[in-house]
Amino acid sequence: xxxxxxxxxxxxxxxxxxxxxxxxxxxxxxxxxxxxxxxxxxxxxxxxxxxxxxxxxxxxxxxxxxxxxxxxxxxxxxxxxxxxxxxxxxxxxxxxxxxxxxxxxxxxxxxxxxxxxxxxxxxxxxxxxxxxxxxxxxxxxxxxxxxxxxxxxxxxxxxxxxxxxxxxxxxxxxxxxxxxxxxxxxxxxxxxxxxxxxxxxxxxxxxxxxxxxxxxxxxxxxxxxxxxxxxxxxxxxxxxxxxxxxxxxxxxxxxxxxxxxxxxxxxxxxxxxxxxxxxxxxxxxxxxxxxxxxxxxxxxxxxxxxxxxxxxxxxxxxxxxxxxxxxxxxxxxxxxxxxxxxxxxxxxxxxxxxxxxxxxxxxxxxxxxxxxxxxxxxxxxxxxxxxxxxxxxxxxxxxxxxxxxxxxxxxxxxxxxxxxxxxxxxxxxxxxxxxxxxxxxxxxxxxxxxxxxxxxxxxxxxxxxxxxxxxxxxxxxxxxxxxxxxxxxxxxxxxxxxxxxxxxxxxxxxxx
Amino acid sequence: xxxxxxxxxxxxxxxxxxxxxxxxxxxxxxxxxxxxxxxxxxxxxxxxxxxxxxxxxxxxxxxxxxxxxxxxxxxxxxxxxxxxxxxxxxxxxxxxxxxxxxxxxxxxxxxxxxxxxxxxxxxxxxxxxxxxxxxxxxxxxxxxxxxxxxxxxxxxxxxxxxxxxxxxxxxxxxxxxxxxxxxxxxxxxxxxxxxxxxxxxxxxxxxxxxxxxxxxxxxxxxxxxxxxxxxxxxxxxxxxxxxxxxxxxxxxxxxxxxxxxxxxxxxxxxxxxxxxxxxxxxxxxxxxxxxxxxxxxxxxxxxxxxxxxxxxxxxxxxxxxxxxxxxxxxxxxxxxxx
Numbered sequence: 063x064x065x066x067x068x069x070x071x072x073x074x075x076x077x078x079x080x081x082x083x084x085x086x087x088x089x090x091x092x093x094x095x096x097x098x099x100x101x102x103x104x105x106x107x108x109x110x111x112x113x114x115x116x117x118x119x120x121x122x123x124x125x126x127x128x129x130x131x132x133x134x135x136x137x138x139x140x141x142x143x144x145x146x147x148x149x150x151x152x153x154x155x156x157x158x159x160x161x162x163x164x165x166x167x168x169x170x171x172x173x174x175x176x177x178x179x180x181x182x183x184x185x186x187x188x189x190x191x192x193x194x195x196x197x198x199x200x201x202x203x204x205x206x207x208x209x210x211x212x213x214x215x216x217x218x219x220x221x222x223x224x225x226x227x228x229x230x231x232x233x234x235x236x237x238x239x240x241x242x243x244x245x246x247x248x249x250x251x252x253x254x255x256x257x258x259x260x261x262x263x264x265x266x267x268x269x270x271x272x273x274x275x276x277x278x279x280x281x282x283x284x285x286x287x288x289x290x291x292x293x294x295x296x297x298x299x300x301x302x303x304x305x306x307x308x309x310x311x312x313x314x315x316x317x318x319x320x321x322x323x324x325x326x327x328x329x330x331x332x333x334x335x336x337x338x339x340x341x342x343x344x345x346x347x348x349x350x351x352x353x354x355x356x357x358x359x360x361x362x363x364x365x366x367x368x369x370x371x372x373x374x375x376x377x378x379x380x381x382x383x384x385x386x387x388x389x390x391x392x393x394x395x396x397x398x399x400x401x402x403x404x405x406x407x408x409x410x411x412x413x414x415x416x417x418x419x420x421x422x423x424x425x426x427x428x429x430x431x432x433x434x435x436x437x438x439x440x441x442x443x444x445x446x447x448x449x450x451x452x453x454x455x456x457x458x459x460x461x462x463x464x465x466x467x468x469x470x471x472x473x474x475x476x477x478x479x480x481x482x483x484x485x486x487x488x489x490x491x492x493x494x495x496x497x498x499x500x501x502x503x504x505x506x507x508x509x510x511x512x513x514x515x516x517x518x519x520x521x522x523x524x525x526x527x528x529x530x531x532x533x534x535x536x537x538x539x540x541x542x543x544x545x546x547x548x549x550x551x552x553x554x555x556x557x558x559x560x561x562x563x564x565x566x567x568x569x570x571x572x573x574x
Numbered sequence: 575x576x577x578x579x580x581x582x583x584x585x586x587x588x589x590x591x592x593x594x595x596x597x598x599x600x601x602x603x604x605x606x607x608x609x610x611x612x613x614x615x616x617x618x619x620x621x622x623x624x625x626x627x628x629x630x631x632x633x634x635x636x637x638x639x640x641x642x643x644x645x646x647x648x649x650x651x652x653x654x655x656x657x658x659x660x661x662x663x664x665x666x667x668x669x670x671x672x673x674x675x676x677x678x679x680x681x682x683x684x685x686x687x688x689x690x691x692x693x694x695x696x697x698x699x700x701x702x703x704x705x706x707x708x709x710x711x712x713x714x715x716x717x718x719x720x721x722x723x724x725x726x727x728x729x730x731x732x733x734x735x736x737x738x739x740x741x742x743x744x745x746x747x748x749x750x751x752x753x754x755x756x757x758x759x760x761x762x763x764x765x766x767x768x769x770x771x772x773x774x775x776x777x778x779x780x781x782x783x784x785x786x787x788x789x790x791x792x793x794x795x796x797x798x799x800x801x802x803x804x805x806x807x808x809x810x811x812x813x814x815x816x817x818x819x820x821x822x823x824x825x826x827x828x829x830x831x832x833x834x835x836x837x838x839x840x841x842x843x844x845x846x847x848x849x850x851x852x853x854x855x856x857x858x859x860x861x862x863x864x865x866x867x868x869x870x871x872x873x874x875x876x877x878x879x880x881x882x883x884x885x886x887x888x889x890x891x892x893x894x895x896x897x898x899x900x901x902x903x904x905x906x907x908x909x910x911x912x
């Protein structure tokens with residue numbers, strides 16, 4: 063044992079965790095987890111939400127001290143790691159929850175806590191130059207002087223990545239970094255990752271996306287219920303293997319076959335233009351009994367289109383028709399009454415009241431119904447019963463509807479949102495990035511839910527930046543570019559190539 | 575060896591859990607404990623604090639403050655704020671007194687005079703609430719700024735219509751009913767505060783409106799996206815707040831026996847202090863009748879005790895200001911535990 067240890071010293075892994083355990087009041091979040099990451103390796107952490115990935119990367123980056131286990135970095139045993147010390151020794155995390163100060167500029171954020179200064183005076187010019195060089199190196203389309211709260215989520219993500227790479231980095235931790243990036247930005251990030259690997263940087267990469275794992279991973283460690291299940295070579299593991307290890311059950315196909323049966327046009331939009339100009343003269347329709355997809359880059363106006371239909375974003379021109387009758391735009395309340403529901407992309411900001419129970423969050427869109435309230439007074443028993451039934455159908459685990467929505471994982475939060483679809487009579491469902499931030503198991507359940515909606519004859523609209531998702535789910539697919547519809551694809555034309563081509567085709571037409 | 579390690583480790587984990595559970599319940603129960611210690615502390619200095627007459631006095635004072643704390647709590651639940659609560663009280667007091675005085679000089683019967691007073695008071699209160707609610711909900715002005723504006727407007731109105739002097743002519747029957755009146759020996763204001771507390775509690779916990787207040791306070795954007803009529807609810811909330819404040823103002827006017835243009839002087843601060851120290855979260859979505867009443871009791875015992883042990887009135891203001899800040903800090907400590 064001892065001799066083995068010294069022999070291995072030469073090419074010791076960059077990071078070596080043994081038997082790491084972490085408990086939170088009564089819950090074992092991590093239970094004897096081993097992990098080793100070599101220099102120049104990309105190591106994927108794979109597992110469902112709640113499997114312990116986040117806890118593990120928080121331990122590695124010094125946010126949570128482990129209760130048990132040994133932690134070696136660069137061959138040295140590390141004790142009492144803090145986030146600050148972790149950065150100092152070259153461990154740099156990029157979390158999903160951003161650590162940026164909204165009111166400061168991008169460059170101020172990059173240098174926050176490590177400003178370049180001489181005698182207490184900030185050297186703004188040097189910091190600006192350094193920030194620009196870094197952002198250029200990364201190839202991000204990012205203006206370092208913009209305030210962070212003026213940036214889109216994608217640009218905030220780029221800032222966060224740039225911030226992580228500013229100092230000397232030996233181990234970079236990326237937690238679903240592509241969740242809000244476009245294909246092109248994702249491509250840039252991947253190039254950067256390859257470059258970092260050749261420079262001997264070790265990477266820990268958390269992602270649910272098989273394609274990324276295929277493209278990048280050297281090894282994959284699967285976690286389930288806080289335990290280390292297995293570490294495999296990425297080259298020798300199939301998608302099916304990974305998903306099976308992750309869930310402990312077999313999932314054959316990620317996307318269910320959806321029995322589209324296009325009926326009458328339920329939702330019809332003519333020459334729609336929004337007040338902020340994000341949507342310009344869009345014609346679009348959705349039929350009952352099919353899924354209509356909308357693809358496009360971040361900022362192309364696809365979200366704004368459905369938000370305008372639902373009544374959140376203001377319309378200045380054009381017409382929305384439901385079942386052939388034109389309707390005045392008058393806000394979410396009226397839309398719900400007309401049978402139109404919207405499921406926002408950002409469930410924390412626009413979806414849930416986190417410190418209120420699941421029950422209240424799910425019944426929120428139906429409080430105007432006699433079913434839940436009579437003469438302005440709630441019917442608590444009826445509400446509890448109805449939401450229990452809904453959550454049982456959606457397989458909420460654990461099935462306790464009195465827990466706060468904030469205590470739930472991403473997948474369960476989306477289920478609380480889906481619960482709203484079952485509390486009132488609806489015909490049009492507008493999904494905005496339905497699978498952002500949820501694990502593979504929950505994704506499958508969301509897709510199955512859409513399938514069920516289509517089967518009951520509803521018109522389902524899916525807006526997504528994940529091309530494979532909209533391609534697989536939709537019967538007809540619109541591609542948006544710079545606020546306009548660039549293409550409408552169906553049947554054999556509905557391919558990734560055609561979608562990507564229409565981004566650029568539209569460019570040409572505009573220039574002409 | 576590893577066995578022993580695990581078991582000692584488990585024991586360690588168990589004590590840690592126990593300790594955090596104790597700490598949690600300590601923070602939650604901090605106020606009732608502080609209340610009791612406060613009362614006993616004052617009693618050590620002066621035993622009269624616990625005399626039946628003084629306890630009755632505390633109950634009565636708490637009744638008034640609880641009304642105003644409930645009014646403030648309702649808007650704070652929605653992440654709002656009503657700085658103008660005190661001046662609203664002044665305006666209502668002056669307006670009601672003027673209406674009753676004119677009724678008296680027109681030789682109306684006592685019941686007509688009473689109705690005139692109550693009507694004028696509630697109409698004025700409703701006007702203040704509608705104004706605040708419209709500025710906050712429809713024009714989208716920050717509640718703090720909006721009600722800082724109406725604070726000055728209400729003071730201006732109260733001072734102008736009264737000429738800056740107390741308005742005489744409040745009939746004795748008004749005072750006898752709303753100040754001197756008792757039921758089974760319980761003073762009128764305590765009865766009124768109890769009735770209102772019960773009704774408000776039911777509204778907050780059982781009505782769609784009450785549920786909406788909590789949802790809006792927790793996440794206003796999500797409430798809007800989910801189709802709650804946020805603007806309408808906010809206007810109603812400010813209306814309700816000012817309505818309750820008007821009720822309190824009428825009760826106070828009965829006590830002073832005249833319309834006082836500076837009756838509400840420090841009430842905005844006192845009501846906020848009571849709400850916040852009781853555990854109503856300024857971040858919205860947390861609190862209720864219980865927190866308002868508990869906070870009112872605390873602030874009342876504190877000022878009652880300070881009066882009895884002869885602490886200067888201006889020093890009391892310092893204490894009250896400090897309490898608001900302490901309450902917010904305590905609120906944050908509670909939030910962080912979650």
